[in-house]
Amino acid sequence: MTLIKTKVGRRSFIKTSAATGGGILIGFNWLVSCTPATEEEPTVAIPNEWFDINGYIKIGDTGMVTIYSPNPEIGQNVMTSMPMIVAEELDVPWKNVVVEQGSLDEDAFKNPQFAGGSLSIKLSWDALRMAGAAGKRMLMEAAAKEWGVAVTDLTASEGVISEINGERTIEYGQIASKAVGIEVPEELELKEPKDYKLIGTRQKNVEGPKIVTGKPLFGLDYKREGMLLAMIEHPPAFGLKVVDFNTEEIKAMTGVKDAFIIDTTIPEPGGLGINAFPQLVAIVGESTWQLMKAKKALKVNYESVSEAENSEMHAAKMEADFEKGQAATSRLDGDPDAAFASATKVIERTYTAPFMAHNTLEPMNFFANVTADKAELVGPTQTPKLLEESVAKLLDMPAENITVDMTRQGGGFGRRLYTHFGLEAAAISKKMGAPIKMIYTREDDMSQGTYRPTYRSVYKAGLDENNNLIAFSVKGIGIPEGPVFPNRFPAGSVDNYVAESRGIETNISTGAWRAPRSHFTAGAEQSFLDEVAELAGKDPIDLRLELFERAMKNPVGEEHEYEAERYAGVLKLVKEKSNWGTETPGVFRGVAAYFCHNSYVAQVMDMVLVDGKPKVKKVYCAVDCGILINREGAENIIQGGVVDGIGHAMYSELKFEDGTPTHKNFTTYQLVRFNQAPAEIEVHFVENEIAPTGLGEPGLPPAVGALANALYKATGTRYYHSPFSTADQGSNLIG
Amino acid sequence: MAIFNLTINGEKREVDVDPDTPILWVLRDELDLVGTKFGCGVAMCGACTIHLDGAATRSCQVPVSAIEGKKITTIEGLSEKGDHPVQKAWLEHDVAQCGYCQAGQIMSASALLDSNPNPSDEEIEVAMTGNICRCGTYVRIKDAIKTASKL
Ligand code: FES
Numbered sequence: 001m002t003l004i005k006t007k008v009g010r011r012s013f014i015k016t017s018a019a020t021g022g023g024i025l026i027g028f029n030w031l032v033s034c035t036p037a038t039e040e041e042p043t044v045a046i047p048n049e050w051f052d053i054n055g056y057i058k059i060g061d062t063g064m065v066t067i068y069s070p071n072p073e074i075g076q077n078v079m080t081s082m083p084m085i086v087a088e089e090l091d092v093p094w095k096n097v098v099v100e101q102g103s104l105d106e107d108a109f110k111n112p113q114f115a116g117g118s119l120s121i122k123l124s125w126d127a128l129r130m131a132g133a134a135g136k137r138m139l140m141e142a143a144a145k146e147w148g149v150a151v152t153d154l155t156a157s158e159g160v161i162s163e164i165n166g167e168r169t170i171e172y173g174q175i176a177s178k179a180v181g182i183e184v185p186e187e188l189e190l191k192e193p194k195d196y197k198l199i200g201t202r203q204k205n206v207e208g209p210k211i212v213t214g215k216p217l218f219g220l221d222y223k224r225e226g227m228l229l230a231m232i233e234h235p236p237a238f239g240l241k242v243v244d245f246n247t248e249e250i251k252a253m254t255g256v257k258d259a260f261i262i263d264t265t266i267p268e269p270g271g272l273g274i275n276a277f278p279q280l281v282a283i284v285g286e287s288t289w290q291l292m293k294a295k296k297a298l299k300v301n302y303e304s305v306s307e308a309e310n311s312e313m314h315a316a317k318m319e320a321d322f323e324k325g326q327a328a329t330s331r332l333d334g335d336p337d338a339a340f341a342s343a344t345k346v347i348e349r350t351y352t353a354p355f356m357a358h359n360t361l362e363p364m365n366f367f368a369n370v371t372a373d374k375a376e377l378v379g380p381t382q383t384p385k386l387l388e389e390s391v392a393k394l395l396d397m398p399a400e401n402i403t404v405d406m407t408r409q410g411g412g413f414g415r416r417l418y419t420h421f422g423l424e425a426a427a428i429s430k431k432m433g434a435p436i437k438m439i440y441t442r443e444d445d446m447s448q449g450t451y452r453p454t455y456r457s458v459y460k461a462g463l464d465e466n467n468n469l470i471a472f473s474v475k476g477i478g479i480p481e482g483p484v485f486p487n488r489f490p491a492g493s494v495d496n497y498v499a500e501s502r503g504i505e506t507n508i509s510t511g512a513w514r515a516p517r518s519h520f521t522a523g524a525e526q527s528f529l530d531e532v533a534e535l536a537g538k539d540p541i542d543l544r545l546e547l548f549e550r551a552m553k554n555p556v557g558e559e560h561e562y563e564a565e566r567y568a569g570v571l572k573l574v575k576e577k578s579n580w581g582t583e584t585p586g587v588f589r590g591v592a593a594y595f596c597h598n599s600y601v602a603q604v605m606d607m608v609l610v611d612g613k614p615k616v617k618k619v620y621c622a623v624d625c626g627i628l629i630n631r632e633g634a635e636n637i638i639q640g641g642v643v644d645g646i647g648h649a650m651y652s653e654l655k656f657e658d659g660t661p662t663h664k665n666f667t668t669y670q671l672v673r674f675n676q677a678p679a680e681i682e683v684h685f686v687e688n689e690i691a692p693t694g695l696g697e698p699g700l701p702p703a704v705g706a707l708a709n710a711l712y713k714a715t716g717t718r719y720y721h722s723p724f725s726t727a728d729q730g731s732n733l734i735g
Numbered sequence: 736m737a738i739f740n741l742t743i744n745g746e747k748r749e750v751d752v753d754p755d756t757p758i759l760w761v762l763r764d765e766l767d768l769v770g771t772k773f774g775c776g777v778a779m780c781g782a783c784t785i786h787l788d789g790a791a792t793r794s795c796q797v798p799v800s801a802i803e804g805k806k807i808t809t810i811e812g813l814s815e816k817g818d819h820p821v822q823k824a825w826l827e828h829d830v831a832q833c834g835y836c837q838a839g840q841i842m843s844a845s846a847l848l849d850s851n852p853n854p855s856d857e858e859i860e861v862a863m864t865g866n867i868c869r870c871g872t873y874v875r876i877k878d879a880i881k882t883a884s885k886l
């Protein structure tokens with residue numbers, strides 16, 4: 001039996017019924033239960049009355065249950081998986097459940113509402129289970145009272161409460177009205193994983209039917225009576241600031257209501273408040289197209305406020321400063337210098353990666369309605385709470401007067417962790433005294449990014465005469481942060497080990513890009529280990545398993561940030577599922593494994609040559625994320641991570657000339673396309689009962705390493721510098 | 736500004752817009768048909784795909800002045816109840832991640848299957864390579880097209 005405390009912080013779980021209220025209305029609200037109705041199994045009728053059970057749950061008199069999904073939905077599918085956890089403990093048939101996006105209300109949800117670090121499931125695991133279990137307990141208490149029996153005489157399952165030794169039964173919908181406000185005990189019993197009926201099954205995306213019929217779901221689709229549209233123009237280069245523009249000319253254009261300069265500077269913005277261009281030109285009107293034409297007619301004067309950077313300068317700086325100054329983070333085990341000096345074989349390789357843009361397919365946008373004493377924001381954000389706090393600073397308004405609602409989001413990848421676009425919408429609405437929706441063009445989005453930093457790392461390994469790895473060094477630098485995780489693998493598995501990370505300042509705005517740093521370190525480290533294995537004459541999986549064995553039995557150093565057993569577990573699983581070791585003519589294989597964001601993923605990538613050009617045909621993935629919540633969504637996000645990893649390692653880069661990003665749209669910025677994606681991606685999960693961890697990021701990093709290793713087998717060339725398809729490394733790679 | 740008479744999803748609609756306005760923005764701003772998405776505005780992502788007289792067309796590239804008399808179908812009009820074989824197959828394969836690209840993907844796929852009910856892998860590639868999915872759902876898109884071709 002798993003017991004869980006129902007008191008979190010200062011308020012008990014139950015005392016905040018009705019706090020979240022309805023979801024967001026985008027144009028209209030329509031109810032679709034989680035499983036589409038079939039002739040044999042009609043879904044539950046739309047209720048006449050709803051009863052608020054707690055912040056997550058509302059039950060209708062017909063037995064229909066609304067579960068509010070607390071966290072931002074950016075495509076990671078938490079809007080399905082989080083409510084599944086609530087429904088499991090509430091013990092209600094999934095087909096009776098309707099899911100709605102919850103508003104920002106961390107008090108009601110007893111949990112931080114953000115999408116970042118693949119943390120949604122990991123952090124909310126207790127709160128979601130508790131919400132469901134508390135709801136079930138309240139319904140049972142109400143039934144017990146009604147029948148004059150003890151709660152212990154009752155059992156509840158699939159939305160029905162029954163007497164253990166009696167005939168009586170009652171459905172949740174029939175007793176819900178009496179359950180409102182009932183106190184629950186301080187401790188509640190949770191289900192054992194072996195008793196799960198819903199968790200671990202395959203459930204379809206709850207918004208699937210709306211997505212395939214084009215219903216208004218996204219921020220860009222949001223509309224309000226009397227709403228105006230707004231667009232911004234930012235300086236063309238980092239290091240420039242807006243001075244003035246041809247205001248009168250722009251204002252005179254057809255469809256332009258107003259044009260002005262906004263300033264979104266706030267005190268203590270914090271890391272996620274990064275904003276390279278706090279001063280922007282804003283143009284407001286009623287038609288997007290007319291605004292786009294007005295943007296083209298802008299003549300803006302800029303002043304230079306800091307140095308204009310370029311890509312050559314970035315590369316040169318990273319090389320020059322590589323070992324200069326104090327490392328930001330470091331680790332030292334044993335005596336690497338001596339070990340390298342005594343090694344029989346030494347190998348050293350340098351890896352680099354460029355800046356990259358996030359390029360969520362839905363460009364940045366936000367709705368704001370700022371009045372004298374209130375502000376209402378609606379749109380795509382991964383950090384609604386931070387946005388609320390930031391808008392409070394910008395408007396000098398108490399946070400209680402500000403609401404933030406989340407729409408479905410056309411991709412996140414870290415881009416919507418940042419607050420500047422929400423602030424811009426708020427500033428424009430305030431100036432206009434009207435509700436506005438601000439939207440970026442693709443060019444605005446790509447040239448005003450919070451880019452993935454550029455990196456350079458040097459890996460070095462030493463083998464003794466028996467081909468044992470006796471020394472390992474990883475040193476990295478990045479703009480603005482270095483890419484090295486000193487306590488990650490292979491730390492703990494090598495006697496003599498050194499890791500150092502350094503950063504160089506820049507005026508280019510950078511930020512978290514899906515699996516920050518990990519996507520680069522996984523690619524570099526895992527392809528380096530492939531070369532080390534080759535040098536040692538060992539199978540690449542065996543070499544890794546040997547190292548994990550060492551880290552399990554006799555770890556080196558104080559600590560390391562991974563569980564060697566689980567790491568080895570995914571490698572063994574992928575080895576088995578891919579029949580590693582068997583040779584298929586014309587198929588070239590690469591392997592990689594990586595641990596980040598609390599989950600373990602190993603991949604084997606099969607490459608073939610099509611017209612002489614390499615193409616990934618099939619990928620095998622083995623994943624350990626603890627308890628699996630929704631098998632369907634989990635497979636999908638891992639597959640997406642693989643495609644994203646291949647795509648960005650092969651094709652994507654953002655360069656700078658005179659402070660200006662040289663790519664501004666998909667005409668030159670290449671994203672992976674249908675014909676370049678693998679034909680098949682198989683995903684296998686390690687079965688265990690460990691508390692669940694996230695999957696939004698961990699599927700991506702190993703794909704970079706597996707790709708580089710498969711490419712080597714297919715072409716005989718090692719790829720050290722992403723994107724691998726650039727001309728200097730062989731443009732023949734574009735398959 | 737000028738008046739244009741359009742046939743969208745079988746209905747006659749009248750709009751008063753600048754003649755050079757791409758049909759994408761007529762749909763989204765004037766007609767509340769926001770299922771058709773904006774991704775790039777330069778014919779490179781396919782998010783804005785509609786059917787123009789049955790052919791998959793990037794609506795960000797076609798000015799409203801060029802389409803009078805032509806039949807426009809958007810994702811909202813693909814089927815009455817969301818039960819077009821491609822929509823059904825998309826649900827069966829649970830294709831969407833963020834979902835933003837999927838209306839465009841479905842419009843490209845349904846135009847392909849209308850003209851070629853049993854496309855080969857190569858023909859599917861040619862038809863779908865203009866539609867970006869930033870979330871990387873390509874494997875499921877391919878499987879769903881194959882399923883739809885059998886429905
Ligand atoms: S918006 Fe039309 S192709 Fe991208």
Ligand code: FES
Pocket residue numbers: 075361410411831832833834835836837867868869870871872
């Ligand atoms: S599902 Fe997100 S862009 Fe395709």
